[in-house]
Amino acid sequence: MSSTIAIDAMGGDFGPEVTIPASLECLKANPKLKLILVGNETILNELLVQNQNEFADRLLVHHASQQVEMDEKPQHALKRKKDSSMRVAINLVRDREADACVSAGNTGALMATARFVLKMIPGIDRPAIISALPSTFGHTHILDLGANVDCTAEHLYQFAIMGEEVVKAVENVEFPKIGLLNIGEEDTKGNEQVKAASVLLEASELNYIGYVEGNSINAGSVKVDLIVTDGFVGNVALKSIEGAAKMFVTKLKEAFEKNIFTKIAAIIALPVLKAFKASIDPRVFNGASLIGLRGLVIKSHGGADQLAFKCAIQLAEIEITKDVTSKINAKVAATLENRESV
Amino acid sequence: MSSTIAIDAMGGDFGPEVTIPASLECLKANPKLKLILVGNETILNELLVQNQNEFADRLLVHHASQQVEMDEKPQHALKRKKDSSMRVAINLVRDREADACVSAGNTGALMATARFVLKMIPGIDRPAIISALPSTFGHTHILDLGANVDCTAEHLYQFAIMGEEVVKAVENVEFPKIGLLNIGEEDTKGNEQVKAASVLLEASELNYIGYVEGNSINAGSVKVDLIVTDGFVGNVALKSIEGAAKMFVTKLKEAFEKNIFTKIAAIIALPVLKAFKASIDPRVFNGASLIGLRGLVIKSHGGADQLAFKCAIQLAEIEITKDVTSKINAKVAATLENRESV
Numbered sequence: 222m223s224s225t226i227a228i229d230a231m232g233g234d235f236g237p238e239v240t241i242p243a244s245l246e247c248l249k250a251n252p253k254l255k256l257i258l259v260g261n262e263t264i265l266n267e268l269l270v271q272n273q274n275e276f277a278d279r280l281l282v283h284h285a286s287q288q289v290e291m292d293e294k295p296q297h298a299l300k301r302k303k304d305s306s307m308r309v310a311i312n313l314v315r316d317r318e319a320d321a322c323v324s325a326g327n328t329g330a331l332m333a334t335a336r337f338v339l340k341m342i343p344g345i346d347r348p349a350i351i352s353a354l355p356s357t358f359g360h361t362h363i364l365d366l367g368a369n370v371d372c373t374a375e376h377l378y379q380f381a382i383m384g385e386e387v388v389k390a391v392e393n394v395e396f397p398k399i400g401l402l403n404i405g406e407e408d409t410k411g412n413e414q415v416k417a418a419s420v421l422l423e424a425s426e427l428n429y430i431g432y433v434e435g436n437s438i439n440a441g442s443v444k445v446d447l448i449v450t451d452g453f454v455g456n457v458a459l460k461s462i463e464g465a466a467k468m469f470v471t472k473l474k475e476a477f478e479k480n481i482f483t484k485i486a487a488i489i490a491l492p493v494l495k496a497f498k499a500s501i502d503p504r505v506f507n508g509a510s511l512i513g514l515r516g517l518v519i520k521s522h523g524g525a526d527q528l529a530f531k532c533a534i535q536l537a538e539i540e541i542t543k544d545v546t547s548k549i550n551a552k553v554a555a556t557l558e559n560r561e562s563v
Numbered sequence: 564m565s566s567t568i569a570i571d572a573m574g575g576d577f578g579p580e581v582t583i584p585a586s587l588e589c590l591k592a593n594p595k596l597k598l599i600l601v602g603n604e605t606i607l608n609e610l611l612v613q614n615q616n617e618f619a620d621r622l623l624v625h626h627a628s629q630q631v632e633m634d635e636k637p638q639h640a641l642k643r644k645k646d647s648s649m650r651v652a653i654n655l656v657r658d659r660e661a662d663a664c665v666s667a668g669n670t671g672a673l674m675a676t677a678r679f680v681l682k683m684i685p686g687i688d689r690p691a692i693i694s695a696l697p698s699t700f701g702h703t704h705i706l707d708l709g710a711n712v713d714c715t716a717e718h719l720y721q722f723a724i725m726g727e728e729v730v731k732a733v734e735n736v737e738f739p740k741i742g743l744l745n746i747g748e749e750d751t752k753g754n755e756q757v758k759a760a761s762v763l764l765e766a767s768e769l770n771y772i773g774y775v776e777g778n779s780i781n782a783g784s785v786k787v788d789l790i791v792t793d794g795f796v797g798n799v800a801l802k803s804i805e806g807a808a809k810m811f812v813t814k815l816k817e818a819f820e821k822n823i824f825t826k827i828a829a830i831i832a833l834p835v836l837k838a839f840k841a842s843i844d845p846r847v848f849n850g851a852s853l854i855g856l857r858g859l860v861i862k863s864h865g866g867a868d869q870l871a872f873k874c875a876i877q878l879a880e881i882e883i884t885k886d887v888t889s890k891i892n893a894k895v896a897a898t899l900e901n902r903e904s905v
Contacts, residue, residue, distance in 0.1 A: 292749075294751070355810065356810065357809070357810050357813050357814075367746050367747075370746070370753065370754045371754055371755075402799060404709050404712070404794070404795055404798040404799065404802075405709075407634075409636075411712065411795070412712045412713050412795055413713075434798075434799070434802045435798070435799040435800065435801065435802030435803035435804075435805070435806060436802045436803065436805045436806030436809065437806065438803055438806050438807075439803070439806035439807045439809065439810040440806045440807075440809035440810040440813065441806065450799075452746070453746055453753070453754060453796065454795065454796055454799050456746040456776075456777070457744060457746065457776070457777040457792075457796050457799065457800050458777065458799050458800060458803040459777065460746075460776045460777030460778045461777035461778065461780055461781070461800040461803045461804050461807075462777075462803050462804070462806075462807045463777070463778045464777060464778030464779065464780050464781035464782045464783065464804075465780075465781045465782075465803075465804045465807040465808060465811075466807060466811070467699070467778065467781065467782035468697065468698065468699050468781040468782040468843075469807075469808070469811045469843065471699050471782065472699075472839060472842045472843055473815075473839050475842070476835050476836075476838045476839035476842065477832075477835055477839075479835075479838070482834075483834075483835045483838075486831050486832040486834075486835050487832075487835070489828050489831050489832065490819075490828040490829075490831065490832040490835075492824075492825075492828075493818050493819055493821075493825045493828050493829070493832075494818075496818045496821070496825075497814060497815050497818035500814045500817075500818065501810075501811065501814055
């Protein structure tokens with residue numbers, strides 16, 4: 222099956238310098254992939270000049286005269302940047318010229334624009350952000366990662382329904398194990414929203430395993446495929462883990478750089494250290510899906526390099542192939558119907 | 564200055580097998596320290612038989628006929644375990660026979676019992692849990708770690724006032740830098756409580772540096788001494804970091820155990836790996852202070868081993884020497900008075 226992805230080529234901290242080589246790498250890897258690079262055509266064509274012919278009609282440049290700044294207010298971007306690379310890329314998804322869009326741009330602006338242009342799936346109030354993280358069992362997916370600061374039990378329940386479809390598609394698991402993030406595993410723990418969401422999940426047909434704690438994201442005592450939480454807690458957990466990772470790598474480096482003997486040990490251990498580093502490489506997990514929208518939007522980390530941005534494009538390819546958006550749509554519709562008929 | 568600490572000798576996953584050797588180690592290290600081991604005297608005396616004379620009057624056994632189970636409901640412990648090692652140790656603090664108590668027992672029961680027996684400092688609603696974590700800058704203290712699930716802006720403000728005194732005492736910093744945990748550094752980010760707390764902190768005399776994100780706990784771009792958040796978020800962040808740590812160590816081990824060549828590299832790199840492991844040893848950070856109470860209570864991790872429990876006792880020694888409880892009391896009183904006079 223061929224897929225067409227619109228790339229916000231100007232987005233992210235590095236813009237076309239990262240988005241173009243990453244795009245070319247993906248085109249090389251998948252002969253059925255078609256990419257539309259959206260952005261300033263003068264800049265893009267200049268950078269593309271050597272590779273243009275290689276991919277012929279699989280690589281198009283679509284002009285957009287503006288670009289959203291990384292620190293721009295979402296409402297400002299929405300009102301004043303109607304011809305931004307981000308907005309035009311999302312328009313292509315709305316107009317069915319692309320199956321998905323990938324952007325490393327400003328998260329708030331991407332959320333607001335995607336919601337405005339694509340609209341929400343009926344029954345869903347706001348988009349949620351979901352991504353995978355490494356764990357001792359493989360991967361754990363977690364949502365929401367920052368789109369929804371205050372969540373009701375109903376929102377958390379919706380996250381579980383939508384997240385399940387993403388995990389099914391990306392991980393090829395039939396009944397993903399779903400946990401609700403809490404500060405203890407006992408029934409009495411947690412705030413009111415979490416307790417009420419647990420009741421909804423218990424009554425659902427989802428494979429709900431109950432409360433899980435923060436350590437379950439990377440290394441719990443049992444495998445969990447999907448962890449549901451509100452956007453405030455999810456974002457803090459994600460960034461706390463990023464900080465922990467950075468500290469570990471820093472301290473490991475310091476230990477090996479201490480003196481001549483440790484430096485010799487480092488040379489000998491180099492292949493092992495490289496393998497270790499690769500096993501926890503956060504770039505491989507780059508790419509978060511904005512779900513609940515009537516179209517597929519993947520958010521890349523703003524500071525993504527070529528490898529990381531490539532992984533975000535590849536995530537879009539998987540979700541297109543598995544038709545995740547339609548599946549979420551169908552699942553939400555079925556759940557709503559089921560409830561109304563009760 | 565001599566300090567007397569009541570030890571809940573029966574608490575924790577391992578009870579006296581850990582609490583007794585850790586206590587003896589602390590007595591050896593500090594000749595001015597006096598410990599009261601609270602628990603079943605038959606069991607304790609049996610384990611102590613060889614060391615009893617060595618410390619003479621610096622080591623007392625205080626009998627308590629009951630013990631709180633690790634999974635016991637706090638209210639059950641409060642009503643039915645009036646002669647538990649935990650309760651009696653806290654009673655000794657109330658009766659000024661001990662300057663502090665250290666327990667590795669059930670957190671909920673410890674909180675409820677400490678609050679009931681010791682009472683709160685006037686102006687503070689509930690105890691908060693504060694602990695230090697390693698960071699690339701040294702240490703970061705964070706509160707609340709799970710005592711208060713739903714917090715108002717006023718609660719967060721109280722945490723900052725109390726936490727500042729702990730950091731001053733433990734870290735010897737005059738004006739600790741205080742950050743408020745949020746999901747972005749811009750003014751528009753966060754929920755209502757966090758935004759309102761930020762206004763209170765801006766107007767205070769505290770060294771408030773603004774919003775910080777989850778990565779600031781272990782490795783932010785600027786040093787922060789104290790991070791303030793509600794108990795739900797703080798607990799999830801703490802446990803997420805614990806999970807990340809466990810995953811890192813697991814993957815590093817796997818990389819070195821892969822084959823004969825990596826195993827040889829491991830032998831050569833062993834001293835470096837040991838130094839690295841020591842630099843991130845969570846046991847060194849064991850010991851969380853329950854603050855806001857009219858007495859000093861230190862909570863040790865339930866699964867603490869001898870080294871970890873020793874560190875919790877040593878934290879109590881520092882807080883006694885610096886008279887943290889009186890300082891929190893005075894600071895809270897001054898803040899309240901200041902407000903009333905406005």
